[in-house]
Amino acid sequence: MDKLIELVNSSLVSGAVIAVLASWLTSRARNRQDQQTEIGALRVQADAMTVAVMELQGAAAANRLLWEGPAERGRTFLLTVLAFTGGAARARIAGGTDVQSGLVGFGRAAELLSRERIATKQTAAAVREPLTRAATAAAPLMRCSDPAVVTATEQLLHAMGDVENTTRLEAALEGFGRAVNAATAPRLSWWAQRRA
Structure with missing residues (x-):
């Protein structure tokens, strides 16, 4: 009878040790899986952030290239002068005075600069x-x-x-x-x- 009790006790102890060990291994595997899932999600989120930064840099570079370079500013200045001159000449041909032709020229130049400003703001909004x-x-x-x-x-x-x-x-x-x-x-x- 003592042997039977001893056998039952050793079986219970062995079963308890195995159960604790199995629980620990399962918990460890679950934690490792959760950790790998978290790392994968972090990589995806970091990639999305990096892509967004690159898009922002590209949009800013395009904006600088299209609107802020010295060549573009020179072209805008030249177009403004031409719009002023053309408007003034048209008013003068129509019989306007010097003041009237100057005002028409300024109006044409302002209209051109206004369109340029709107286009610049639309491009900047792309950022x-x-x-x-x-x-x-x-x-x-x-x-x-x-x-x-x-x-x-x-x-x-x-x-x-x-x-x-x-x-x-x-x-x-x-x-x-x-x-x-x-x-x-x-x-x-x-x-x-x-x-x-």
């Missing part, structure tokens, strides 16, 4: 869409469990506010990339950390 995408991509990154990623995202958003400062924006993007790479790097196991 709004990449900014909106960047803000949308930044929202989940701001809730990241890694504080370095949150800080790098904040710095990147601040740098995007001054898109003309390309050096600052590129430095912030580089810092963001480093923070994301550090957060998504494979973590060493306890044994590997002890060996290192």
Whole structure:
């Protein structure tokens, strides 16, 4: 009878040890899977943020190229002078005085500059869409469990506010990339950390 009780007790102890071990292994596997899922989501969110920053840089560069270069300003000046001269000549031909032809010329030049200004503002508004995408991509990154990623995202958003400062924006993007790479790097196991 004692042997039977001893056998039952050892079976219960063995079963309890196996149950605890199985529970620990299951929990560890679940935690590792959750960690891998979180890392995958962070990579997707970081990619979306990077693409939005690149789109913003492209839109800003296109805006500079189309409207802010010295050649474009020279063309605008030349067109304004031509509009003024043409308007003044047309008024003079129609029998207007010097003052009237000057006023008509100024009106034509103002009309041309007004159209140029509207076109410039419409092109600058094209930057709004990449900014909106960047803000949308930044929202989940701001809730990241890694504080370095949150800080790098904040710095990147601040740098995007001054898109003309390309050096600052590129430095912030580089810092963001480093923070994301550090957060998504494979973590060493306890044994590997002890060996290192």
